[in-house]
Amino acid sequence: MFKKFYPDYRFRTVDDIPDGFFTDNNIKYAVLDIDNTLVPYTAAAPDERALRFLKRLEGLGIGYCFVSNNHADRVEQFCAGLSIFYISKARKPFRGGIYRAMRHMGAARNNTVLIGDQVFTDIYSANRAGILSVMVDPIEAKETPFFGFKRAMEKIVLRNYRNGSEYNAGN
Numbered sequence: 001m002f003k004k005f006y007p008d009y010r011f012r013t014v015d016d017i018p019d020g021f022f023t024d025n026n027i028k029y030a031v032l033d034i035d036n037t038l039v040p041y042t043a044a045a046p047d048e049r050a051l052r053f054l055k056r057l058e059g060l061g062i063g064y065c066f067v068s069n070n071h072a073d074r075v076e077q078f079c080a081g082l083s084i085f086y087i088s089k090a091r092k093p094f095r096g097g098i099y100r101a102m103r104h105m106g107a108a109r110n111n112t113v114l115i116g117d118q119v120f121t122d123i124y125s126a127n128r129a130g131i132l133s134v135m136v137d138p139i140e141a142k143e144t145p146f147f148g149f150k151r152a153m154e155k156i157v158l159r160n161y162r163n164g165s166e167y168n169a170g171n
């Protein structure tokens, strides 16, 4: 019953996704969440880790863009130093933003991955769009009652999570 919320794979952080994950899954395009996936909510611009990861994607020949539910100002500011396509106010779990991003990149379902930190927005939207879904642990917990509630609900879903597993390169 929770299957539509299950990520295909889980990693602790984007740094823990091995190069082989992308090549083994024939990934050529990545749809990236920003907040708590690449940087903390409080980071106005890409930090060292984010830049390192983006550089790694480029080295692997993977095209990417950002699809964020956050408002235009935040996303625009985050992307200011990068010449990368982005969509703000994407309204994940609706698929529209993801499809727009994929069309822009010329991506296909079977060569695209979404990387995000939230089950009910990121992962659900990727699963509905029919692309590979990767969940990372949120970089920092945002201490609001609603956020806590969402995380509690995610825990219930993920407790039932059996299909996906930590990726073991070469095993």
Ligand SMILES: [Mg+2]
Pocket (backbone or CB within 6 Å): 033, 034, 035, 036, 037, 116, 117, 118
């Ligand atoms: Mg996020």
